Amino acid sequence: MKILRIIPSMDPQQGGPCQGIRNAIPELHKLGVQNEVVCLDDPNSDYLGKDPFQIHALGKSNNPWNYNKALIPWLLAHFQRFEAVIIHGLWLYHSHAAIKAMMAFRKTSTTCPKVYVMPHGMLDPYFQKAKERRLKALRNVIYWKVFENKLVNQADGILFTCEEELVLARTTFPNYKPQREINVGYGIQPPPRYDPTMRQAFAAKVPQWNGKPHFIFLSRIHPKKGVDLLIKAYLQLEKELGSLPQLIIAGPGLEQPYGEAMQELAAGSTNILFPGMLSGDAKWGAFFESEAFVLPSHQENFGIAVVEALACAKPVLISDKVNIWREIEKGKGGIVKNDTEADTYQALKQWMSLNKGEKTAMSKSAQGVYQGYFTIAQAALQFRNGINL
Template structure:
């Protein structure tokens, strides 16, 4: 059977950024090389200026900027639409609001080729959640204005798509609530984890046995942005360090809130309990997960949360708010502990429960590894996406 020609659109080059969207794009593309010739079109960000081939996947730059979203996204989409080779593809896959002008261009040239819109976390939902934060900086308020505008673009793109793919039942529900699209167009294909890469270290058990209570640590991995809820973690940490003064909170990732977070930690006299590790390459992440005792993700909005899957794949118990797609990615009481959204005291109590009980940590960690291995792998994700492509190509509703 002849390979299908697949074009994937994402503003950020997936080989240079390590967010959930970028991981999904790279991991699924690698696994589809026998069924599809995949070309990823990304913006000229982080120094990406020359086309490359990565494990048989072509990545092509489209002129953009390194300025903050949505300025970079606007330049990228303008350049993408003018890239003639894009339209040689059999099917198009756009993530969030990348490639939003492609459906109009296809209609203009009277093309019936299918357009698949992948929505991770619904922007309209994220915007609504952000309004609940009554103590926003001017920068955050401006960012929310842009987000509202982008949510409108996401809605318009979804309505024009042949098929919509999302990552959880929660995100599907929000797409229907906010965007009023045809329910029959939506397919759920969850994110995954490379369970061969993200796994408990062979020597992790002996390392744990040699640990003293003074060496215990909590890990966070993610962007330092408002919806990740790190302000709640700081409030929880204030309570935790009173009982365990030597506990360390390791923060992996970077973002616009870093200086604000550091100032807050200084004001609360707990900066010494936090270690900011910055961005870490994906190949190093398994070691980072395995070195921690507990993983925490205090997000107030998530479509799913790949980092929760990665932590569980590494055999770590997780703590998070009981929101969105998170309660589909974590089995409360079995692989981790979920608490009421925004409740810093409950977050502190859940973390303290795990930090003080090694046997509970081990049990939840074992369960988490099994849960993720059975339900969330990139192989499953790639197979799910291939089925979507085939369905879209056969659809009578193609653009």
């Protein structure tokens, strides 16, 4: 059994989808499912060549749509080697090229792979309603009418990471009539065992860290993630209580206008730290040395970092716009509030009001949520069964 995955980029800094692919492929290999990836990256990128599966990098595009003339010919030449094709994400050239190539291929071949689309939350109504996305929302309406509704409706099925994503996708665009809607789940590889070198690596990356358990935000520094809500809530609670665990906001985007604005907003506290993106031992040190993970996001399809925190037995303080919030709330693995400044403040305050025993119990529950819902073994089996391989 062999799957081809089509994605714009496998750059780790692009976040969720490419990391999800990297998490899933080794586990699918254990089930007898091989995977290859084709992407529109520069083949000389330093992040390529390090994965245990083949990545075909066709070259980086220099236009907003990510057009690459090499993609359709490559797909037509290689489709016959695969039983299934997964198109990861929407709104860029790769999705249009994939369905166009598949329609052409089906006219000349009697054995065609099944084609699935995995939108990774890109059909969430948030993206059409957010005020700061008005131009992109208009673009999406046009793309939907011209390209994407054909892709969604002509594919053999649409793959969702959780039930919440599946339900929300039905509410966003007209003429949404997929052949099948399949909740294939999602999961992550178990974290490595804690090692003191992780603490050392984390301390080296964050020299201002005081060595005590902290709040950790680990994601892109982006308006969608609610970083402003978190900083304002933290500053308010710090004023009231006088002393709080340090807040470490780790992730790419500090050089962007929003990232710079967030650093200015946090300048009133010496306890809010911005180390940039953390990876490897430093990232795991950030998780293991924390007391809770915080993400008041306005929209989160799955939240790999949320699940990584759960797997490290760290409670998560999240908004109910993180699509896996129901599983977390049901399993008592964290605190779930709305995506507002007031509710983010309440989440932090509620955590600070817990006694040591209550925090310990929630930590155990957090790991239980991971084991019960989000292991990569469960997700890989659900994925394979969902697409009938």
